[in-house]
Amino acid sequence: MALHSAAKGKLISVIGDEDTCVGFLLGGVGEINKNRHPNFMVVDKNTAVSEIEDCFKRFMKRDDIDIILINQNLAELIRHVIDSHTAPVPAVLEIPSKDHPYDAAKDSILRRARGMFNPEDMVNSRE
DSSP, X not given: OOOEETTTTEEEEEEEOHHHHHHHHHTTOOOBOTTSOBSEEEOOTTOOHHHXXXXXXXXXXXXXXXXXXXXXXXXXXXXXXXXXXXXXXXXXXXXXXXXXXXXXGGOHHHHHHHHHSOHHHHHHHHO
């Protein structure tokens, strides 16, 4: 049984290095739709940036995907495409990889959230 977004039976997709994809596939995330298109992409050192970008855009257009997980180092390669996505669904979550730790300063969602909230308001609301 595949791990689905609970609300509507939608999928989680993964764009990542081999270790990341294998981990999620073992966790049950892997699916192949009726058109024989997988919901994951394994990226290695020979993968062109254009292939990553094309895959991301395909995942964005699929109506069966609600969440796109992408290794942050790969997200950096296609940052212009990720930053242009403003819709809440599919949600794009940047995750660390084995060789590249997570850097909150680079995360597009956190940068957007910081723009919506004034940090001083957050501190004052706790008092």
